[in-house]
Amino acid sequence: MTQIRSVHSWCLGVTLQLVLAALLHQGFATVAPPTTAAPHKDPGRPDRGNYHVASTNGTACLLASMGLQLNVTFSSISQNKTLVEVVNLQPNLTKSSGSCDKESASLKLTADGDKTNLTFFFTLNTTSNKYYLSEVSLSATWPDMKAPFSTRNNSLDYLQGTLGHSYMCREEQTLDVTQELSINTFQLQVQPFGLKGGQFGAAEECQLDEDDMLIPIIVGAALAGLVLIVLLAYLIGRKRSHAGYQTI
Known part of the structure; x- marks a missing residue:
């Protein structure tokens, strides 16, 4: 169970990093810097x-x-x-x-x-x-x-x-x-x-529109990957748990 929690935490951290990277990418994707005058x-x-x-x-x-x-x-x-x-x-x-x-x-x-x-x-x-x-x-x-x-x-x-x-x-x-x-x-x-x-x-x-469409794709892919990895970790942990109760 501890291993499952560890995998879940790692996946969550990776997902947050991907989402943050996507948001930062959109923030820097501007055509020209704004004017400095008020x-x-x-x-x-x-x-x-x-x-x-x-x-x-x-x-x-x-x-x-x-x-x-x-x-x-x-x-x-x-x-x-x-x-x-x-x-x-x-x-x-x-x-x-x-x-x-x-x-x-x-x-x-x-x-x-x-x-x-x-x-x-x-x-x-x-x-x-x-x-x-x-x-x-x-x-x-x-x-x-x-x-x-x-x-x-x-x-x-x-x-x-x-x-x-x-x-x-x-x-x-x-x-x-x-x-x-x-x-x-x-x-x-x-x-x-x-x-x-x-x-x-x-x-x-334009590139701005493409970047705007890219963010939900990245987030969706990251969440899908998170669900898949957590499911695999759960199945592996369950299999090991059952193996521990087998009669010797």
């Missing part, structure tokens, strides 16, 4: 919007569904210091436009009556048939800004997908664009190339 306000989780770009024949050539949250660092007039403004793009107040070519595509989102202009540029590598978000630009004229805001980065490598497939990331992820701009995405699905019938292709999920 936000001016927290608007909560943004609503998910559906955006598209049409080709010259009127069919959709780019589709995007996502909630977007902008983290913008600018000089404030009212407080006379640098602030981080956290702003949610509201789908009902946002218009989409853009263009589609063989190797490049763009999605421009215009919000608040042209006070906010956010543009995503995608590039397709025709050799590997892989696409990615290569550039993001933002221009904004918000009431508390000392001067119109403008920033751009054309050397990005986010949201990688395969031609004919969509890129999906249900988990919140942060895209660092410049020191003045980062973007939080929520429930994102995008496809800038290879659309058929104006519909998303099969989704390729």
Whole structure:
């Protein structure tokens, strides 16, 4: 019986270590580190919007569904210091436009009556048939800004997908664009190339989603292994117990 308790304790310890390792793995699986500056306000989780770009024949050539949250660092007039403004793009107040070519595509989102202009540029590598978000630009004229805001980065490598497939990331992820701009995405699905019938292709999920699915699998496997080992230890202990009462 002492041996059974020892095996049970060892199994429980291994299970806890596996669960802890899985949780730590998820904790470190982030796209980009959070900004160090304190936000001016927290608007909560943004609503998910559906955006598209049409080709010259009127069919959709780019589709995007996502909630977007902008983290913008600018000089404030009212407080006379640098602030981080956290702003949610509201789908009902946002218009989409853009263009589609063989190797490049763009999605421009215009919000608040042209006070906010956010543009995503995608590039397709025709050799590997892989696409990615290569550039993001933002221009904004918000009431508390000392001067119109403008920033751009054309050397990005986010949201990688395969031609004919969509890129999906249900988990919140942060895209660092410049020191003045980062973007939080929520429930994102995008496809800038290879659309058929104006519909998303099969989704390729991001690493964050895969990690989120991995944790219950690891925990379930660990618990199943624990039950199996305890059962085996019980059967072995019972067999030895019966052997001790045999007549000599």
